[in-house]
Amino acid sequence: MAVGRDLVQAQSARFAALDPLLPPAADPPEGQVLTAALPDGRRVAGVVVRQHYGRTALASLWSAEETWELTPLLGGSGGTGMSALLSAWRQWLDRVADPGGDSACVVTWPSRDAEATRALLDHGLVPLSAVAVRRAVPGPDLPPPATVTVRRAAPADLDTVLRLAMAELEYSALVGPTVVRPNAVSLKRAALRERLVSGGLVWLAEQDGIAVGLAECALTSSEPGSWTSGRLPLGRWGYVNCLSVLPAARGTGVGQQLMALVHHELSRLGVVGTYLYYNPPNPLSSVFWLRQGYRPLWTVWEVRPAGALR
Ligand SMILES: CC(C)(COP(=O)(O)OP(=O)(O)OC[C@H]1O[C@@H](n2cnc3c(N)ncnc32)[C@H](O)[C@@H]1OP(=O)(O)O)[C@@H](O)C(=O)NCCC(=O)NCCS
Structure with missing residues (x-):
């Protein structure tokens, strides 16, 4: 996109000043x-991409059925630029779209950009998700978990x-963008079967032989030119897709013990x-997550339905 080259460069400089990661x-x-x-004559730009997630899409479990995602190109303009672009959006x-009820406007933006946060809130968007990161800290071998046994999960x-x-x-x-679709169980079952059959990085925490905690993870590479390299510093990253502790066992240290082992194992994988x-x-x-050493890098802002954008 010819309009954007200088904006991309100025935006990179602003990102670097906001957050070194x-x-x-x-x-x-x-x-x-x-x-x-x-008002000062500068211009900002953005690119809107429409997505439709049908009944069979796994993403329909965390997304509205129809989304318009905006990638802002604000250069160095911050909150003023974000506000002007959201008004244009x-x-x-109003001109081109007639969003249904199961729809969303989505913007992913650096969490530390407080000026842009003001503009996003003023236009009716809410911070439904955040991408959080934790640097690997290789250390000595861990003592075994105190109150649970952790093991890799198998297809059985x-x-x-x-x-x-x-x-x-x-x-x-109850607390985010996730939607329990009528076919959620079958979508999840198919995805998890594939993860387990392919030897995915899935761990179970057990008490007296009963599973009370799950950590489902993966490895991903942030390489030059890849989608991930626009989100994360270059290198090999561990991804925690799902952490779950059964309701009765929450708040008793299961999640902390499970993640201590998972971080240790992922660190060993480099x-x-x-x-x-x-x-x-x-x-x-x-x-x-903040207590386990994570901190927000990107915030995913949404307004549902899309027509509620102000
Ligand atoms: C989020 C979640 C995975 C955390 O797991 P958890 O097992 O409940 O968390 P922990 O018990 O390890 O830690 C939570 C608190 O219990 C405390 N705790 C640790 N050991 C404890 C013990 N032996 N007895 C009592 N409390 C204990 C921890 O210190 C922590 O409290 P603090 O941060 O105030 O110190 C779990 O609550 C959960 O499944 N929630 C619903 C699903 C969800 O939100 N998943 C994450 C999606 S991103």
């Missing part, structure tokens, strides 16, 4: 280009893993750090 701003995706003029939606554990994953889904649907999505309105995980 942010990678340089990525080139925008292909999509509908929006522009807006600022509102006008564009599918029903147990599914039950724990559904407990997380149901809780997260990761530079681990990352995950959590929901800032989740009163359990928002506290838990």
